[in-house]
Amino acid sequence: MWNKLKTYTDAALDLSIPALFEDAGRAQDFSVCAADMLFDYSKTSLTDDSRACLVNMLGESGFEARRKAMFSGEHINETEGRAVLHTALRAAAGAEIFEDGENVVPGVRETLDRMRAFADALRDGSFQGQGGAITDVVNIGIGGSDLGPAMACLALKPYHDGPRTHFVSNVDGAHIHDILQGLNPETTLILVASKTFTTIETMTNAQTARDWMALSVSDPGAQFAALSSNLTSTAGWGIPAERVFGFEDWVGGRYSLWGPIGLTIMIAMGADKFEEFLSGARAMDDHFRTAAPLDNMPVMLALTGIWHNQGLGYGTRAVLPYDQRLSRLPAYLQQLEMESNGKSVRMDGSDTPVHTGPVVWGEPGTNGQHAFYQLIHQGTRVIPCEFLLAVEGHEADLKHQHELLVANCLAQSEALMLGRSLDVARELMAAKGLDGDELERQARHRVFPGNRPSTTLLYPKLTPHMLGQIIALYEHRVFVEGVMLGINSYDQWGVELGKQLAVALQPIVSGEMPADDKDGSTRQLVDFIRGN
């Protein structure tokens, strides 16, 4: 399958992206409009033929059957024997989705109703802390139990009208120290968010929070709630069932913000807005499961990714939201994409013949422009850039700033594609009065190679509904890329080894055990730490 693509990638290396626009219809032909969004991938080297090859490869990968299998609750997470049903968390009330013969939607809706009642009680003050109404909510969780809700809470700041929200994830005591420092334990609620309820960082921070609260209130446990699929452990931790919001093992941690793990989002902006967030994701689900490949936004986002990474060998992908409130989107996507598709063995146990997921990274524009864009424009590596941009900002009184933001975003994709030729650079230097060797030397530094690919996702405004669409778009992109690679996007065995070794190293670091059986480097590090 990958050999077929090589014919096109070889040819693409000599293509001029600007020249492709001699076809007046290119921008439109190489774009997808769906659900009020525009995904423009025309500033890439994809052509009709290479795109058709990718669409064929998609067909050969068994994509359609796999998509159906996912939505219908089959156990496509084969290494863990689980279904992959985060889409059920946002299904319409009344929908029917079966897992092991049971319709899971009523249970999902019941949990959402319980979340709503709890969030309402916090927001209207009927749930009281030991010093009055709850003013602050701290979500203690890590990975999927942190990145999603933290990213979404920041993204939807204009909609916050509930208690303040905070996130603690790192086991580094500095994190919880700095967050709790400014809070009143009598009016703070702690949400312990952990699918497994065993993650050492989260359980350690939760205990620290309980100790902190116990210094000021007589019943610290009364201001704790749990978001988890491990109901035995939440009970063991002393959190009463009415404040435990559970979910099933068919929700992967990095796909879990649509249910209980999203409770912080619901508390911040209210259950109705949270429903809008879910409905956005649902709209993207409906689009993804029905649209033909060329009209299917997640599919084309994925095929563009495959073209750049597996096809052309560009090993990283920059995600560049020109939207300050999406500043945590790159971090969120790092887990979503790199934990999902960072594999090297296929479903059948064989090695993958091509690279799997790319390195995903990024920062919001325009900040990144003043930091790392230099390398994107003139460095030796080609880095496909994925721009995201809202047509309208929330700050009506700062429209001129939004226009500047938009202009910058468009300017970057234009500059990447068009570059600046040596001739133009020479003219610039001549205009500055240079000539001869010095003109030539200076001009060379001012050349932009151009022909650098980027895509742009435009959306009207970052509302709860729109954010739901955007996140679901990326979730489905990961699915499509995973299917084409033949890997399981829904396990994460690669995080296990370090965790096990950390447990074994703790008594060595504290000095209770010798480091004798460790390698020379680890022994040296331990000696230095102990010696200091």
Ligand SMILES: O=P(O)(O)OC[C@H]1O[C@H](O)[C@H](O)[C@@H](O)[C@@H]1O
């Ligand atoms: O929600 P938890 O069970 O605490 O897990 C938190 C995180 O820990 C792990 O190491 C996994 O790699 C992540 O996928 C997960 O989101």
